[in-house]
Every structure is written in structure tokens, then in C-alpha cells.
Amino acid sequence: MTDELKNAHSQRAIQQGLVKEFDDLIEELNVEKQSAMLHCANAGGALISAHRSALNAYADTQWRMVINNLSPALVRAVKLKLLALSTVSYQETQSGHYVEPAKIVSAEIGKALVGAASIGQFNMDAEPVLEKIGTHSPALPGVDMGLLQSPIKRQLLAQKLSQRIDSNNE
Incomplete structure (x- = not known):
């Protein structure tokens, strides 16, 4: 073999080694990226759940205060x-169209309150607690929403990552 062929062969071997090394690095980065996305989705789910709990607790407290002080x-x-x-009359109560008075009144009150609430607005200057909690779930930019919304997808990704890590350690 000539020196030129030896050099070309050495260069190919070095390039193949570099390609393998880069492929391994890319794979490692992909695993890290997917792992980070899994952690973000888990943390995002916890954040949304905490927001929901805080908003529900505040709404329940406000509800009880108003119910306890009905006009x-x-x-x-x-x-x-x-x-x-x-x-x-007794005959009217036996008809198929009779509805208990409490159900009628409950439906009417509910309809009136829900209608009024749908057009009502919050004055956030007078709502310091609601302003802190927020009326909407927090935004999660950059988080894979499919992963966030699917516990099964998160579980499958966690298993896949675990298998990749185990196979790389062998």
C-alpha cells in the first residue's frame, strides 16, 4: 500500500470514528431533551393542578360566605x-307532568344566577386574592401539550427513556 492509500484509509477510519462519536452524542442529547420534556410535562401538570386547587378553594370560600349571608x-x-x-291538587301531583316545587325553584335560581354570572365581570382591583391566583391556568410555553395532557404518553416515554439509559449502560 502506498502512503497515500494508507493516509486515505486512516482518514476514513478517523471519520467513521467521529461519525460514531457524533451519533452517540446526538443520541445522548435526544435522551436528555426527552427527559427534560418529561420533567417539564410532569411539573406543568402539577402547576395546573395546584392552580385548579387554589382557584376551587377560593371559590368555595367565597360561595360559603355568600350562602351564609343570603339576602x-x-x-x-x-x-x-x-x-x-x-x-x-292531589290530582295534579299524580299527573305525569308534576314537578316538585323545590326542583322548579332550584332550576329558576340556578338559571338566573348562571345568566347573571355569564355577563358579570371581575374588578381585579378589588380582587387581590383572585389576581394572585389568576382566572386561567398558567401558560406553559415550550411544553409538549400532548405529553402534558396524557399520563399514558408520559409513562411510555419514561419507560422508553429508562430502557435507553439501561441499554447505554450495558
Whole structure:
């Protein structure tokens, strides 16, 4: 073999070694990237869950405060409506169209409150707790939403990463 052929062969061997080394580095970076994305998805899920819990706890507290301080005029009106609806004959209660007065009043109150709430707005200047909690789940830019929303995908990715790490350690 000539020196030129030996040099060319050596260069090919070095290049193949470098290609293998770069492939291994790329694989390692991909594993690290997927692992980081898995951690981000897990942390994002925990953050969204914490937000939901805080918002629900605050809403429940506000609900109980209002329920405990119902307007006497509203209570009187409900009582009067129940009385009026309960003045039916025995035959009417036996008909297939009879609805208990409490169900009718509950539906009417619910409809009125939900309608009013749908057009109501929060004054965030007067809502320091709600301002801190936020009315929407926190944004998670850069997080794979498919991974965030699917515990099965996270579990499968964790298993895949574990297998890759185990096979690389062998």
C-alpha cells in the first residue's frame, strides 16, 4: 500500500470514528431533551393542578360566605315561590307532568344566577386574592401539550427513556 492509500484509509477510519462519536452524542442529547420534556410535562401538570386547587378553594370560600349571608329578601321570595308552587291538587301531583316545587325553584335560581354570572365581570382591583391566583391556568410555553395532557404518553416515554439509559449502560 502506498502512503497515500494508507493516509486515505486512516482518514476514513478517523471519520467513521467521529461519525460514531457524533451519533452517540446526538443520541445522548435526544435522551436528555426527552427527559427534560418529561420533567417539564410532569411539573406543568402539577402547576395546573395546584392552580385548579387554589382557584376551587377560593371559590368555595367565597360561595360559603355568600350562602351564609343570603339576602333576607331572597329567602322570603324563595319561600313565597315554594308556597305558591305547592298549592296544587292531589290530582295534579299524580299527573305525569308534576314537578316538585323545590326542583322548579332550584332550576329558576340556578338559571338566573348562571345568566347573571355569564355577563358579570371581575374588578381585579378589588380582587387581590383572585389576581394572585389568576382566572386561567398558567401558560406553559415550550411544553409538549400532548405529553402534558396524557399520563399514558408520559409513562411510555419514561419507560422508553429508562430502557435507553439501561441499554447505554450495558
